[in-house]
Amino acid sequence: MKFVDRIEQASRANNSLLCVGLDPDPARFPIHLAGRADAIFEFCRAIVDATADLACCFKPQIAYFAAHRAEDQLESLIAHIHQRHPGLPVILDAKRGDIGSTAELYAREAFERYRADAVTVNPYMGRDSVEPFLDWRDKGVILLCRTSNPGGSDLQFLEVDRVDGAKGKERLYERVARLVAGEWNQHGQCVLVVGATYPDELRRVRELIGDMPLLVPGIGAQGGDIAATVKAGRNASGMGLMINSSRAILYAGTQVDGGEKFAEAAQQAALQTRDEINRYRIG
Amino acid sequence: MKFVDRIEQASRANNSLLCVGLDPDPARFPIHLAGRADAIFEFCRAIVDATADLACCFKPQIAYFAAHRAEDQLESLIAHIHQRHPGLPVILDAKRGDIGSTAELYAREAFERYRADAVTVNPYMGRDSVEPFLDWRDKGVILLCRTSNPGGSDLQFLEVDRVDGAKGKERLYERVARLVAGEWNQHGQCVLVVGATYPDELRRVRELIGDMPLLVPGIGAQGGDIAATVKAGRNASGMGLMINSSRAILYAGTQVDGGEKFAEAAQQAALQTRDEINRYRIG
Numbered sequence: 142m143k144f145v146d147r148i149e150q151a152s153r154a155n156n157s158l159l160c161v162g163l164d165p166d167p168a169r170f171p172i173h174l175a176g177r178a179d180a181i182f183e184f185c186r187a188i189v190d191a192t193a194d195l196a197c198c199f200k201p202q203i204a205y206f207a208a209h210r211a212e213d214q215l216e217s218l219i220a221h222i223h224q225r226h227p228g229l230p231v232i233l234d235a236k237r238g239d240i241g242s243t244a245e246l247y248a249r250e251a252f253e254r255y256r257a258d259a260v261t262v263n264p265y266m267g268r269d270s271v272e273p274f275l276d277w278r279d280k281g282v283i284l285l286c287r288t289s290n291p292g293g294s295d296l297q298f299l300e301v302d303r304v305d306g307a308k309g310k311e312r313l314y315e316r317v318a319r320l321v322a323g324e325w326n327q328h329g330q331c332v333l334v335v336g337a338t339y340p341d342e343l344r345r346v347r348e349l350i351g352d353m354p355l356l357v358p359g360i361g362a363q364g365g366d367i368a369a370t371v372k373a374g375r376n377a378s379g380m381g382l383m384i385n386s387s388r389a390i391l392y393a394g395t396q397v398d399g400g401e402k403f404a405e406a407a408q409q410a411a412l413q414t415r416d417e418i419n420r421y422r423i424g
Numbered sequence: 425m426k427f428v429d430r431i432e433q434a435s436r437a438n439n440s441l442l443c444v445g446l447d448p449d450p451a452r453f454p455i456h457l458a459g460r461a462d463a464i465f466e467f468c469r470a471i472v473d474a475t476a477d478l479a480c481c482f483k484p485q486i487a488y489f490a491a492h493r494a495e496d497q498l499e500s501l502i503a504h505i506h507q508r509h510p511g512l513p514v515i516l517d518a519k520r521g522d523i524g525s526t527a528e529l530y531a532r533e534a535f536e537r538y539r540a541d542a543v544t545v546n547p548y549m550g551r552d553s554v555e556p557f558l559d560w561r562d563k564g565v566i567l568l569c570r571t572s573n574p575g576g577s578d579l580q581f582l583e584v585d586r587v588d589g590a591k592g593k594e595r596l597y598e599r600v601a602r603l604v605a606g607e608w609n610q611h612g613q614c615v616l617v618v619g620a621t622y623p624d625e626l627r628r629v630r631e632l633i634g635d636m637p638l639l640v641p642g643i644g645a646q647g648g649d650i651a652a653t654v655k656a657g658r659n660a661s662g663m664g665l666m667i668n669s670s671r672a673i674l675y676a677g678t679q680v681d682g683g684e685k686f687a688e689a690a691q692q693a694a695l696q697t698r699d700e701i702n703r704y705r706i707g
Contacts, residue, residue, distance in 0.1 A: 164526070204522065204529035210537060212495060238546055239487065239519055240573040243447070246487035254493060263521055265548040265568060267575025285548060290523040292550025295603065299584040299596070313582070313596070320578065 144259050144281030144330055145354055147230045152197040152380060154228055158371075158422070159415045160356065161192050162234070162387030163201040163218070167209065169392050171400025181206065182214035184403075186221055188391055191404040192411040193226040198258075198383055200232040200356075219255050232283060232356070232383075233257035237274075238266050244273040252277050259283055261334065261356075264317050268325055278328050284321045286346060287314040289336025289359030314342060315349060322350035332356055335374070337365025337384065344373040352376040354383060360414075361389035367414070371421035379422035386414050427542050427564030427613055428637055430513045435480040435663060437511055441654075441705070442698045443639065444475050445517070445670030446484040446501070450492065452675050454683025464489065465497035467686075469504055471674055474687040475694040476509040481541075481666055483515040483639075502538050515566060515639070515666075516540035521549050527556040535560050542566055544617065544639070547600050551608055561611050567604045569629060570597040572619025572642030597625060598632060605633035615639055618657070620648025620667065627656040635659040637666060643697075644672035650697070654704035662705035669697050 142150070152158055165181045174180040189199060199222055206215040219231050233255055237247040251260035251274075259281025262274055274282045287297055297314040311319075314335075321331050333350065335343045337359035346355065355374050359365035367384070374382050394406020425433070435441055448464045457463040472482060482505055489498040502514050516538055520530040534543035534557075542564025545557055557565045570580050580597040594602075597618075604614050616633065618626045620642035629638065638657055642648035650667070657665050677689020 202522075202526055204520075204526050204533060207495075208529040208532045208537065210495070212490075212493070236520070236522055236546070237487075238521075239485075240571065243485055243487045246491040249491045250487060254491065263519070263546045263548050265546050265579055266571045266573060267578030267580070269573050269575030270571075271575075288523065288549050288553075290549060290552050292552030292554075295550030296548055296596070296600070297550070299599065301582040301584055301596075313579070313584075316582065317579070 143279055144230060145332070147258065148197060148281070148354060148383065149380060151228050151230060155194055155197060156419065157195055157197045157415045158380070158382045158384050158418050159196050159411060160198045160200050160232070160383040160385040161188065161196045161390055161411060162358070162385045163188065163199055164205050164387045164391065166205065169395055171395050171403045173399070173401065179214060181209060181211045182217050185218050187404040188407050189218070189222055190225065191408040192390065193229060195408070195411040195415045196229065198230045198232055200234050200385055202234040202387070216255060219257060223256060230258035230281070232259045232261065232281070234261045236261045236263050236285065238263035238270055240266065241269055241273055244270050248274045248277060252280055259332065261285065264321065268320070271325060275325070275328065275330065278330065281330055281332055283332040283334060283356050284317065284325070286317045286321070286333040287335045287339055287342045289338045289363055289365065293336065315345065318346045318349045322353055326353070334358065336363075337370040338363055340366070340369040340373040343370065347374055347376065352378070352381055354381045356383045356385065358385040360384060361386045367417050368421050371418055375422055384418055390414065426562055427513060428615070430541065431480055431564075431637060431666065432663060434511050434513060438477055438480060439702065440478055440480045440698045441663070441665045441667050441701050442479050442694060443481045443483050443515070443666040443668040444471065444479045444673055444694060445641070445668045446471065446482055447488050447670040447674065449488065452678050454678050454686045456682070456684065462497060464492060464494045465500050468501050470687040471690050472501070472505055473508065474691040475673065476512060478691070478694040478698045479512065481513045481515055483517050483668055485517040485670070499538060502540060506539060513541035513564070514539075515542045515544065515564070517544050519544045519546050519568065521546035521553055523549065524552055524556055527553050531557045531560060535563055542615065544568065547604065551603070554608060558608070558611065558613065561613065563613065564615055565613055566615040566617060566639050567600065567608070569600045569604070569616040570618045570622055570625045572621045572646055572648065576619065598628065601629045601632045605636055609636070617641065619646075620653040621646055623649070623652040623656040626653065630657055630659065635661070635664055637664045639666045639668065641668040643667060644669045650700050651704050654701055658705055667701055673697065
C-alpha cells in the first residue's frame with residue numbers, strides 16, 4: 142500500500158491527525174532511565190506504546206539519535222513500531238538532499254537501513270536530487286515548503302515570477318508547492334511540510350495542492366495555534382494533515398515526581414491534542 | 425585557528441587547491457578488501473595516506489557511511505586524518521539543515537562526534553537554522569549556493585527582486601551568495617558551494633563575495649572543466665578554491681589487476697589533478 146493511503150488508513154483507524162514527534166533529549170528523561178545504555182530507545186518505546194492508538198504516525202528526528210551515537214537505538218525503535226503497531230507509518234525526519242548518486246544512498250539509509258515509511262527531504266537542489274527517493278514508489282517523500290521557523294522567510298518568502306502563464310508573482314514556497322504537487326508527484330507519494338506558525342501560508346498551500354497531505358510542525362512549544370492550523374490546512378474531507386507535536390507530549394510528565402509516570406502523562410497530552418485537533422476538522 | 429585560515433595554510437603547504445572527496449563505494453573496492461569488516465575505513469585510509477601531501481582538505485560524504493551502518497568507520501577515519509595529517513582540515517559533507525534546537529544537534533554530530541573542521545549546510549530554512557553551526561566559531565560552515573546537478577536550476581536559478589536598492593533582478597543563488605557573504609558571515613567562517621559545471625555562475629559568485637573560499641564539486645565524473653573552473657573561481661591571490669574530486673581519484677586504479685595498486689593510482693590521479701589546477705591559478 143502507498144504511504145499516503147497508509148496515513149489515511151491510520152488516521153481513520155485512530156480517528157487522529159496527530160503525528161507524535163520523537164525528539165529524545167536525555168537531559169530531560171525521567172530519573173529512572175538515567176545512565177541506562179538504552180535510555181533513548183526505552184524512553185521512546187514507552188512513548189510509542191502509550192500513544193500508538195492516538196496517533197496517525199510517528200516521526201523520529203534523526204539528529205537526536207546521531208548526536209548520541211544511537212543509530213542502533215533508532216533502528217530498534219522503528220523495528221519495534223513496525224512489530225507492535227503495524228498500521229502506524231514511521232516518518233524519518235532527516236531533511237536529506239544531495240545529487241543523484243548520493244541521494245540514492247540517503248534513500249537506502251532511510252528506507253532499507255531504518256525501514257522508514259517516509260523521509261523528509263530538502264528541495265533546494267531540485268527535482269533530480271529528489272528522484273532517487275521517488276524511485277521508492279511505496280514510500281512517502283516529504284518536501285520542505287514553508288518551514289515553521291522565523292528564518293524560513295529568508296528564502297521561502299522571496300517573490301519569483303510565475304511560470305504558469307498567469308501574471309503577477311508568487312513566493313518561493315508557493316513555487317515549491319506547485320512543483321511538488323505537480324511535476325514531482327507523478328506517483329502520488331509526495332507530502333509538503335508547512336509550519337503551523339504560518340496559517341495564512343498553510344491556507345495558500347492547501348489552495349494550490351488539492352487534497353495532498355501536509356506535515357505540519359510548530360504547534361505547542363513553537364506557538365502554532367491548533368484551531369487556526371486545522372481550519373487552514375484540512376482538505377475537503379477534513380483530512381490531509383499530519384500535525385506534529387513533540388516536546389509537549391514527550392515531556393508532559395518528566396518533571397513530575399521524578400518522571401515516573403511520564404508515559405501516562407504523554408498519553409494524556411496526546412489524547413488532549415488529538416481531540417482538540419478533531420474539534421476543528423469539520424465545520 | 426579559524427577554518428578559513430587552516431584551509432589557506434594547507435593550500436600553501438601542499439601547493440594545492442584539491443579537495444579529495446571520500447565517497448567509498450564497496451562495490452568498486454579492490455578485491456583484497458572484499459569481505460573485510462573495516463573495508464570502508466581501510467580503503468579510505470589508504471587513499472588519505474597516499475594523497476595527503478597533494479590535497480588542501482578531505483571531504484568524506486556521510487551518506488556513503490550511513491547507508492552501510494559504518495558511522496564508526498567514519499569516526500575512525502577522521503581521527504586518523506587528524507592524527508597522521510594534522511594540518512589537513514576535514515569537511516563533513518552532510519548537507520544538514522533544520523530548525524534551531526535540531527540544528528544544534530546536527531552541529532554536535534559534525535563537530536563533537538565526528539570532529540570535522542567544517543560541515544556542508546543547506547540554506548533553504550534560512551539564517552536562524554544556520555546559526556547553531558555558526559556558533560562554533562573556529563569551524564567552517566559551507567552553504568549550498570549553486571549546486572552542480574542540472575536540477576539545481578529548478579529553484580536556484582529563479583529570478584527574485586533585488587533588495588539592495590539596485591534595480592533589476594537576481595537569481596536565487598545570487599541572493600544566497602549575497603546573504604551568506606554578508607549578514608551570515610559575521611565571524612568569517614562561511615564558504616559557498618558552487619558547481620564546476622556552471623563556470624559562468626562561478627564567476628558571478630566570485631564577483632559577489634570577494635575573496636571568500638568556495639567549495640567546487642563537479643569536475644571529473646560530472647564533466648566540469650578544470651581550466652574554466654579555476655579561471656572563473658579563483659580569488660585575487662589565485663586562492664580561495666577547494667576543488668573537489670572524488671570518483672576520478674578513488675577509483676583510478678581499482679579496476680586494474682584486481683586493484684592491488686589502487687592507492688598508487690589514486691596518488692597519480694591526485695597529482696595530475698593538483699598540477700592541472702595549479703596551471704590556471706595565476707595568469
